[in-house]
Amino acid sequence: MSVELEDLVAPPPRERFREELWERAQLQDRRVARRWRLVAIAAMVIAGGALGTAGVLAFSSGDNAAGATTYDRTLSCPMAVQGGVPVARLSAHARYSFFNNGQNFSMVAFTGVLDKNGQGYAGLGAVRASYGFAMPSLCTAAKAVPLRPSGLKLYDVYTNGQAGLGGMDNGAQCFVGARATMRVHANIGRNDTPVSGQLALWTGKKLHPVAFVQWTPKRVAVYLSDDCHVQ
Amino acid sequence: MEVVTEFAGIRRDALHAARAAREAVSPRRRFENLLDRHESRLRRVAYGMLGDAHRVDDVLQEAFLKAYRSLPDRFDNERAEAAWLYRIVHRCCLDELRGRRRRREVAGVIELLAVDDDKDASLVVAGALAQLSERSRAVILLVDLIGLDYDTTALVLRIPRGTVASRLNVARGQLRKALG
Numbered sequence A: 001m002s003v004e005l006e007d008l009v010a011p012p013p014r015e016r017f018r019e020e021l022w023e024r025a026q027l028q029d030r031r032v033a034r035r036w037r038l039v040a041i042a043a044m045v046i047a048g049g050a051l052g053t054a055g056v057l058a059f060s061s062g063d064n065a066a067g068a069t070t071y072d073r074t075l076s077c078p079m080a081v082q083g084g085v086p087v088a089r090l091s092a093h094a095r096y097s098f099f100n101n102g103q104n105f106s107m108v109a110f111t112g113v114l115d116k117n118g119q120g121y122a123g124l125g126a127v128r129a130s131y132g133f134a135m136p137s138l139c140t141a142a143k144a145v146p147l148r149p150s151g152l153k154l155y156d157v158y159t160n161g162q163a164g165l166g167g168m169d170n171g172a173q174c175f176v177g178a179r180a181t182m183r184v185h186a187n188i189g190r191n192d193t194p195v196s197g198q199l200a201l202w203t204g205k206k207l208h209p210v211a212f213v214q215w216t217p218k219r220v221a222v223y224l225s226d227d228c229h230v231q
Numbered sequence B: 001m002e003v004v005t006e007f008a009g010i011r012r013d014a015l016h017a018a019r020a021a022r023e024a025v026s027p028r029r030r031f032e033n034l035l036d037r038h039e040s041r042l043r044r045v046a047y048g049m050l051g052d053a054h055r056v057d058d059v060l061q062e063a064f065l066k067a068y069r070s071l072p073d074r075f076d077n078e079r080a081e082a083a084w085l086y087r088i089v090h091r092c093c094l095d096e097l098r099g100r101r102r103r104r105e106v107a108g109v110i111e112l113l114a115v116d117d118d119k120d121a122s123l124v125v126a127g128a129l130a131q132l133s134e135r136s137r138a139v140i141l142l143v144d145l146i147g148l149d150y151d152t153t154a155l156v157l158r159i160p161r162g163t164v165a166s167r168l169n170v171a172r173g174q175l176r177k178a179l180g
Helices: A017-043 B002-025 B027-050 B053-069 B078-102 B109-118 B121-130 B134-145 B150-157 B161-179
Strands: A070-078 A085-093 A096-100 A103-107 A110-114 A120-125 A131-133 A153-159 A172-175 A179-188 A194-203 A208-216 A219-224 A228-230
Touching: A017 B027, A017 B053, A070 A120, A070 A131, A085 A194, A085 A208, A085 A219, A110 A194, A110 A208, A120 A179, A120 A194, A131 A179, A172 A208, A172 A219, B027 B053, B027 B078, B027 B121, B027 B134, B053 B078, B078 B134, B078 B150, B121 B134, B121 B161, B134 B150, B134 B161, B150 B161
Parallel strands: none
Antiparallel strands: A070 A179, A085 A110, A085 A172, A096 A103, A110 A120, A120 A131, A153 A219, A172 A228, A179 A194, A194 A208, A208 A219
16 A cells, blocks of 8 residues: 555544634633732722722733743734724822722722723733733734833823822723734832833824833823823 | 614614624634634644644644734734744644653554554554654655645744755655655
């Protein structure tokens, strides 16, 4: 019998091969989301009278190699529609505290891009493992955008104690395209906690900058384009 | 009533168009299309590399997950797309083979034993490929089985084009010998 390389026949895929693939992808997403929620819960300490460390939002990349000192990732994500147009909500603040309903809250420094419901796309906060993208599977890898204001105007600088953007308001609402490219760069300190970083938001077919944040837990500089409005 | 029906029809068309447009840019849909184009060939390459039919699905799934996570917005051309995807699958196959060596497993024992019994051509080829080195196997599978050109194969394996040619020459000789 003459046998050729072309005679090699691969085994057929097992039943539900593709379904299993997407189930595994969703499972990974859920794990990231669960970690995200746990970090958020762990970060929020309600202190009756005394100030505690708290954070409303945190992101977990879940893919940073152990021992890495920087995290740098750029992804292009579909943006949620708000009032008929895609809108990205930018939050950026240093540590601040407030009193509500008889309780003191202390919020950790944070910057992030969120949708209208406060669900995060990308960001970094001064809490352990809270940096990166919340739902990376919805996004695709993208070419890195610059980590500088790139012509954007300085909107404000927030320091300790200032609620900044998204602290006590809805943050900056920026009109974007159907997709936006976000880059998170974080310098990671001890305990896997970001000590400084940048967040860049770009959009459009010919990518143009929308927002840029230079972030440290004590000082947050926000640069915005004219497509952003603060309410 | 007629106006309402017409309006509903227009609206349905608009929704369909919007959904089609959404799907066109959905990473999952794009990736599904990508798999539709390449999966059968990737499956043959993975089987040829691993020589173990029972591990092909798991290794491919791992590779596809990795690929989906890093799916670029677009590819410059078909060659870039194929090179990117085949490279991920190739790397996952090598990881599996490495893991197998660490676990001291014997690859495809059942298949190789079966060769003596039923002389199935596919198993004979898988058995012959198992006698080749991983490098030789990779290059002969990509060029001779799948039909990738030398340049794309060089991109997949990250080796110079000349090395592809020389490895292929050696691999062809080895395979001829192994097939008797």
